[in-house]
Amino acid sequence: xxxxxxxxxxxxxxxxxxxxxxxxxxxxxxxxxxxxxxxxxxxxxxxxxxxxxxxxxxxxxxxxxxxxxxxxxxxxxxxxxxxxxxxxxxxxxxxxxxxxxxxxxxxxxxxxxxxxxxxxxxxxxxxxxxxxxxxxxxxxxxxxxxxxxxxxxxxxxxxxxxxxxxxxxxxxxxxxxxxxxxxxxxxxxxxxxxxxxxxxxxxxxxxxxxxxxxxxxxxxxxxxxxxxxxxxxxxxxxxxxxxxxxxxxxxxxxxxxxxxxxxxxxxxxxxxxxxxxxxxxxxxxxxxxxxxxxxxxxxxxxxxxxxxxxxxxxxxxxxxxxxxxxxx
Amino acid sequence: xxxxxxxxxxxxxxxxxxxxxxxxxxxxxxxxxxxxxxxxxxxxxxxxxxxxxxxxxxxxxxxxxxxxxxxxxxxxxxxxxxxxxxxxxxxxxxxxxxxxxxxxxxxxxxxxxxxxxxxxxxxxxxxxxxxxxxxxxxxxxxxxxxxxxxxxxxxxxxxxxxxxxxxxxxxxxxxxxxxxxxxxxxxxxxxxxxxxxxxxxxxxxxxxxxxxxxxxxxxxxxxxxxxxxxxxxxxxxxxxxxxxxxxxxxxxxxxxxxxxxxxxxxxxxxxxxxxxxxxxxxxxxxxxxxxxxxxxxxxxxxxxxxxxxxxxxxxxxxxxxxxxxxx
Numbered sequence: 001x002x003x004x005x006x007x008x009x010x011x012x013x014x015x016x017x018x019x020x021x022x023x024x025x026x027x028x029x030x031x032x033x034x035x036x037x038x039x040x041x042x043x044x045x046x047x048x049x050x051x052x053x054x055x056x057x058x059x060x061x062x063x064x065x066x067x068x069x070x071x072x073x074x075x076x077x078x079x080x081x082x083x084x085x086x087x088x089x090x091x092x093x094x095x096x097x098x099x100x101x102x103x104x105x106x107x108x109x110x111x112x113x114x115x116x117x118x119x120x121x122x123x124x125x126x127x128x129x130x131x132x133x134x135x136x137x138x139x140x141x142x143x144x145x146x147x148x149x150x151x152x153x154x155x156x157x158x159x160x161x162x163x164x165x166x167x168x169x170x171x172x173x174x175x176x177x178x179x180x181x182x183x184x185x186x187x188x189x190x191x192x193x194x195x196x197x198x199x200x201x202x203x204x205x206x207x208x209x210x211x212x213x214x215x216x217x218x219x220x221x222x223x224x225x226x227x228x229x230x231x232x233x234x235x236x237x238x239x240x241x242x243x244x245x246x247x248x249x250x251x252x253x254x255x256x257x258x259x260x261x262x263x264x265x266x267x268x269x270x271x272x273x274x275x276x277x278x279x280x281x282x283x284x285x286x287x288x289x290x291x292x293x294x295x296x297x298x299x300x301x302x303x304x305x306x307x308x309x310x311x312x313x314x315x316x317x318x319x320x321x322x323x324x325x326x327x328x
Numbered sequence: 329x330x331x332x333x334x335x336x337x338x339x340x341x342x343x344x345x346x347x348x349x350x351x352x353x354x355x356x357x358x359x360x361x362x363x364x365x366x367x368x369x370x371x372x373x374x375x376x377x378x379x380x381x382x383x384x385x386x387x388x389x390x391x392x393x394x395x396x397x398x399x400x401x402x403x404x405x406x407x408x409x410x411x412x413x414x415x416x417x418x419x420x421x422x423x424x425x426x427x428x429x430x431x432x433x434x435x436x437x438x439x440x441x442x443x444x445x446x447x448x449x450x451x452x453x454x455x456x457x458x459x460x461x462x463x464x465x466x467x468x469x470x471x472x473x474x475x476x477x478x479x480x481x482x483x484x485x486x487x488x489x490x491x492x493x494x495x496x497x498x499x500x501x502x503x504x505x506x507x508x509x510x511x512x513x514x515x516x517x518x519x520x521x522x523x524x525x526x527x528x529x530x531x532x533x534x535x536x537x538x539x540x541x542x543x544x545x546x547x548x549x550x551x552x553x554x555x556x557x558x559x560x561x562x563x564x565x566x567x568x569x570x571x572x573x574x575x576x577x578x579x580x581x582x583x584x585x586x587x588x589x590x591x592x593x594x595x596x597x598x599x600x601x602x603x604x605x606x607x608x609x610x611x612x613x614x615x616x617x618x619x620x621x622x623x624x625x626x627x628x629x630x631x632x633x634x635x636x637x638x639x640x641x642x643x644x645x646x647x648x649x650x651x652x653x654x655x
Contacts, residue, residue: 010447011511014441014479019432021399027429126415127460132474134429135377135407136344137399 021137032150050162119214206313456588
């Protein structure tokens with residue numbers, strides 16, 4: 001008896017539906033988002049990125065539980081635990097806590113961008129994947145937008161999950177301790193979440209488009225990140241020295257924000273109207289670091305710088321991404 | 329009906345003109361796009377897909393303006409590029425399904441169809457493997473699968489046998505032949521390998537230095553002017569040759585041992601009658617008789633080397649002088 005396949009393996013024409021050839025960017029973005037969410041390391045880094053929020057939650061919990069004892073240690077005897085806690089929590093600048101956690105999470109946000117974003121176009125360049133994309137009804141703009149959204153959405157989720165979790169926790173636990181004093185905080189947080197998401201999506205896309213290997217692109221992004229970070233740290237040190245000498249720090253204060261982290265933290269300071277001085281919410285008088293902290297920058301300057309950097313890297317991607325090598 | 333009709337297409341890379349004043353009609357079926365390296369074949373295909381903006385020209389592909397309606401055209405075209413290409417980090421099913429989604433298929437249909445075309449292309453067993461682990465032959469097949477997944481009306485195959493060993497090449501040509509005949513898919517196969525084109529295509533377009541040199545059915549291009557015939561005798565016979573010459577036939581050449589190429593005024597049937605008469609007279613045995621043809625290689629070389637106008641075997645356009653009723 002002749003062997004024959006169970007299924008019909010001959011070619012059949014596809015006569016099913018085809019969506020109009022618009023919005024193809026969403027198909028590209030959806031796959032990138034799905035791939036990012038499937039990576040365990042993405043979720044581990046997301047949790048690590050929100051580690052400061054976890055630390056704050058633990059601190060708040062213990063302060064609330066042992067407020068009476070702590071007040072007694074500080075020389076004030078308050079027997080009512082709620083009143084004692086309220087007195088303790090009066091010190092907390094709530095917006096500042098989000099700024100601190102945002103600053104602490106910067107390194108993790110960068111690593112997430114490395115993980116999900118920086119190889120996105122470089123690997124496609126290596127595999128000539130653009131020929132696949134652009135031979136379908138996708139335009140170069142679809143490709144760029146799809147790849148950008150494919151980095152932006154996971155980045156936004158990575159920042160949003162711990163931020164909104166912390167907000168929800170505080171909203172439920174510390175309303176009576178002044179957490180809702182800034183009614184605009186809930187509107188500021190979505191913008192805060194978008195700052196690193198859009199920044200890393202743009203920069204990673206631009207750098208990725210310049211290379212044909214994801215690793216090389218990653219190394220380039222890491223170099224760019226750490227070099228500018230070193231510059232920011234150097235400016236921070238100079239700021240402290242000048243502050244101690246009583247000299248003007250205006251120029252240094254602006255230069256401080258010229259880095260991947262700096263421009264984002266600067267925008268966050270403007271948005272939350274904080275300077276980041278309260279590193280520990282319940283620190284005693286001897287732990288006041290306000291004078292060493294670089295003050296809140298000019299908002300317009302920061303927004304302009306941020307948009308220029310994002311735009312420049314998207315422009316690089318747009319120039320570098322081509323269906324064919326054009327010989328001129 | 330023509331699948332694509334292009335008029336006066338000129339494509340430039342800076343100061344270099346890759347395609348110049350190129351006009352062509354691509355009929356339904358399988359068409360071979362022939363030309364030496366650098367002839368402009370790939371540039372022509374990429375222009376049809378909208379990858380390259382032409383300096384001038386007009387035309388349509390599958391009824392859509394190829395300059396203004398690139399998206400609509402690409403939704404109905406499948407491209408199998410010359411270079412290795414895939415989406416990194418995906419299995420074959422994911423890759424082909426994704427290609428279907430990019431073409432506009434709903435996700436569930438795309439996955440179902442990916443399984444079908446992978447089976448058809450002979451990758452059914454390897455469909456869950458990462459494409460990056462595939463051999464060259466398998467990579468060629470998956471390029472074909474991603475081009476077929478959305479059921480294109482026109483398939484562009486750019487050097488489909490590139491880098492394949494003889495067995496792989498044979499399998500790929502069989503696959504191309506299967507796709508391009510009786511499946512409702514029109515195919516333009518681009519190659520500089522004449523046997524590949526001869527095996528798979530019905531028509532050819534010959535390009536060189538960015539210009540059209542010849543187009544038409546392969547069998548027509550292989551015809552020799554004057555309808556000479558090749559007569560194969562059992563053994564060489566000068567007597568038979570003298571006899572046919574004596575009756576007005578012209579001896580042209582001996583393409584093989586004991587085979588004579590002769591030309592007689594009139595139809596090939598007249599030549600056959602003459603040959604038989606002479607064989608009867610001289611006692612020669614005729615073993616074979618057929619209308620002489622050039623090889624495709626000869627036809628190609630003639631087209632490429634000629635400096636005159638492009639050779640076309642297409643029938644002249646019908647000029648209607650009356651109304652629909654023939655008046």
